[in-house]
Amino acid sequence: MNDIAVYLTGVMLTLSSCLVVVYYLRPHLRGLLIDLCGTVQRADFWAAFSNVVLVLIPCVVAMHFQPAGEGRSAPFQIARQLEWALAGLAASVLILGAVLSRFIPEGPPPPHATGVR
Numbered sequence: 001m002n003d004i005a006v007y008l009t010g011v012m013l014t015l016s017s018c019l020v021v022v023y024y025l026r027p028h029l030r031g032l033l034i035d036l037c038g039t040v041q042r043a044d045f046w047a048a049f050s051n052v053v054l055v056l057i058p059c060v061v062a063m064h065f066q067p068a069g070e071g072r073s074a075p076f077q078i079a080r081q082l083e084w085a086l087a088g089l090a091a092s093v094l095i096l097g098a099v100l101s102r103f104i105p106e107g108p109p110p111p112h113a114t115g116v117r
Contacts, residue, residue, distance in 0.1 A: 001074035007065070009074075010081030014062035017082075018055040018089055025054070025093075036103050054092050061088035 001009075029050060033043035062085035 006074045006077045007081070010065060010078045010085070011059065011062050013078065013082055014058050014085035014089075015055070017086065018058050021089060021093065022051045022054050026051075032100065036100070050096055053096065054089065057092045058085045058088040061085050 030047050033046050034040060037043040062081055065081040065084060
């Protein structure tokens with residue numbers, strides 16, 4: 001496997017894993033953002049922003065990786081690229097969670113917070 005194939009395989013696997021995480025978090029994040037933002041339009045904006053961050057940061061990290069050349073086998077090069085990309089994804093999710101947790105009020109939710117608007 002040549003260096004270009006290794007590089008592109010790692011980027012595509014990174015993108016795929018990011019999209020899976022975004023798909024998994026979408027309904028939970030949207031409901032939380034509707035409660036925090038007060039309107040569906042604001043929540044939709046912040047959900048879209050969060051999705052972009054959750055995809056963009058790990059992809060940038062994956063694109064920064066450069067294959068080591070002929071000295072290492074392709075699976076190990078891809079694994080190293082994915083290691084850094086998934087670390088970027090984990091950091092993005094953790095930072096997003098930390099930011100959102102600062103705005104979640106303590107105590108029971110207000111009576112209007114049923115999720116239906």
